[in-house]
Amino acid sequence: MAMLSVNNLGISFGGLRAVDSFNITIEKGELYGLIGPNGAGKTTAFNLLTGVYKPDTGRVLLDDVNITGLSTIEINKAGVARTFQNIRLFRNMSVLDNVKIGLHNNYKYSTTSGILRLPTFFKTERQMNESAFDILKVFGLDKEANFLSANLPYGKQRKLEIARALATNPKLLLLDEPAAGMNPAETDELMETITLIRNKYNVTILLIEHDMKLVAGICEKIFVLNFGQQLANGLPSDVLNNPEVIKAYLGE
């Protein structure tokens, strides 16, 4: 059974149909690419999937559970985590704390035991630190754990966003242009990291990307969106050679 099954999802802003009849089925463990020219509605599709916008039409099933129209918070709790195109870190907090906020719903103790410093506070905090460090190590960020997240170089900020999303222990991870602003060496490293976390954390990934090298290099399937509608969907070799897709990218 499909992990994510999206049926006829759509939204309009004023008169503009930003996303129209968006249909995608993602199997467990797949690494799917979502591409398309600027303004095609890719980020809007992510916002629909994560509950930032409420869709006008269609429905979203995650492991057969209907998550359509739920709030962002509920959708995250159901197992969908994301990163943002314009990086949204907790800039005044340390790298470690950014990941620990990702762990918020996985390690719990009450506010009272936090204020009274009860034993569960110390025990849970220790577990959270260990868990956060495990994740940071995967991304090579453990040395910077106590840095202010705003002071990280750009590429590492993008990685920290992925680390934070991963800390929520998602089934499905949505990455919005993870390689944006990275140099080729950083992109290569990122490709390795994405492949690694997929295997290590057993997570299904849908990513938006403009870097075709990354998309062709790691995605198993590609979905092409143009003017809010599906242009192509399938294996990279087929999709990237599709004349319609080439036309959409290069113009007429």
Add this chain to the structure above:
Amino acid sequence: MNKTGLNSMNKFNKSTINNIITIALIIVVYVICQILISTGVMSNLLQGLLVPICYYSILAVSLNLTVGILGELSLGHAGFMCIGAFTGAFFSKCTATILPNVFLRFTLAIIIGALSAALLGALIGVAVLRLRGDYLAIVTLAFGEIIKNVINVLYIGLDSKGFHFSMKDTVSLNLLDDGQVILKGAQGISGTPQNTSFTIAVLLLIITYLLISNLIHSRSGRAIMAIRDNRIAAESVGIDITKFKLLAFSISAAMAGVAGVLYSHNISSLTATPKNFGYNQSIMILVFVVLGGMGNIRGSIIAAAVLTLLPEYLRFMQDYRMLIYAIVLIVMMIFNWNPTCVTWRKNHPIKGIFSLLSNKTKKEA
């Protein structure tokens, strides 16, 4: 555990160490004050300021939770203090004969003051915390004014038949001969037992400090700060925005209520005037927070203490005091936020007077 892991444990302990330093600092100052009092060195004027310093510190620390940690502006902090002051004094006056045990009565007064302020804080929070931050500022301001206005027209009396309410005057309370008027409209509550002492005030300050500092350095505190730094990202990792905003806001209001109870049990006659519970008072608490450093709890205490003492010793400056506060607010904001100033500060690392003495909880790394 590896080296970086240990580092994290150090950092984790840092909050505990900071707590110890701050509390030690408070206790040292307390002991010095006690010695000065017993040897008769301390002037009456200064002795009279000791309790105010404590309640102003509590107000500043609690407002810092809303402004510095949650990142929302409340202009009604004096309103929460007002609620605490009146409910606390009301309780103490009603039970003065029934509950002769001062410790028990005062403790209950503190709890009642804190709870009523927290309840109102939560009510306001539910109404406006989901809106843009500017609305919270204006609504809290409005709330402070409502409280003051309502208290000034409210008459409550107590006799053997129970409580009597009126919004007109004492006569319309229709009290029996054995009754007494407890809340007398604009004349407020007089004759509240003066149960506050410097020792109690210092104890409450320490409790407030620990409560808020421990909250900040816990799972809930991180969630609150995450909302401040980026609401949308916080939602995306499943942080319940409303819950934690309400939590921070109510705790902040509750502690302002505690400060109010301290205030009302330190004076003989309690009235709600623009001077003690008005908008200007809220602004003054905000000045303490901004000057002490937003998000910096120890800084708030130091700023509150210094700015309470300073005007008494710089009497010639009295006329210019508020003017200086205003300029300080503007300059601090521009200095902290203007891109040119930020770059300049990076190139010229100097430390503020208060940041030398205090730790930055906001910017740990």
Add this chain to the structure above:
Amino acid sequence: MSFISYLIKGISLGSVYSIIALGYTMVYGIAKMLNFAHGDVIMIGGYVIFTMMSTMGINPLIAVLASIIFCTILGMTIERIAYKPLRKASSLAVLITAIGVSYLLQNIALLIFGADTKSFTSVVTLPALKLAGGRLTISSETLITIPACIMIMIALTIFIKKSKTGRGMLAVSEDKDAAVLMGVNVNKTIAITFAIGSALAAVASALMFSAYPSLTSTSGSMPGIKAFVAAVFGGIGSIPGAMIGGILLGVIEILGRAYISSQLADAIVFIILIIVLIVKPTGILGKKLKEKV
């Protein structure tokens, strides 16, 4: 008859609120900030007119004009010195700065003019209108205020719809970044917005202090806050909203003062604010702001 008289008084006060609310709503719509000092510009305007008329004996009309010019320059100066450096700062920092400016203006006025209440001489010298055989009196201030408010509203709407600067304002309020790309000078647009808002504050101060003549350094803050409530009530960012909100608020305040309790009139106004924010946070004519993700 007394009800009608209260109603007219309410509409008159509401017209003043409307004019002040315009300043708030325009600045909020365009600079996305709550200009807390707006009310204090009214107070300064009042002192300028008072000084010129009572101390120097200058003609009221010239005094009002001078006050408009003074407040316009003051508003632009405040924007340039205090708000412009914080264009990219958090809204919390801007709000605290605005409070600082408000406080600064109040305390400068306090130092210059002292703490005693000044009695403002009305700038309107017309006789009051007596109707229904003298049972209904409409003050000359009211006779000026209501038409003045309507004229300002019409002029402002035409300015924003027709002039290049006005359309630039609309563009900036809609999408600042896009406006820049379209060649709109954002800094200039914001400065002009402050200029217009402050000029209107000066007009409002002449009208308000003529009707309510006691003038102190804090006289501007409460009307300022109420005008903001009016702006929220009508829907922040909307010019007709400011007018509707202002007049409704003025009427509610005067009727509340007359029929419920004079001490609770302010509380009633604020309770309305809270109710509006709970029931319809966007106000009567406001539209929803969407945050970009």
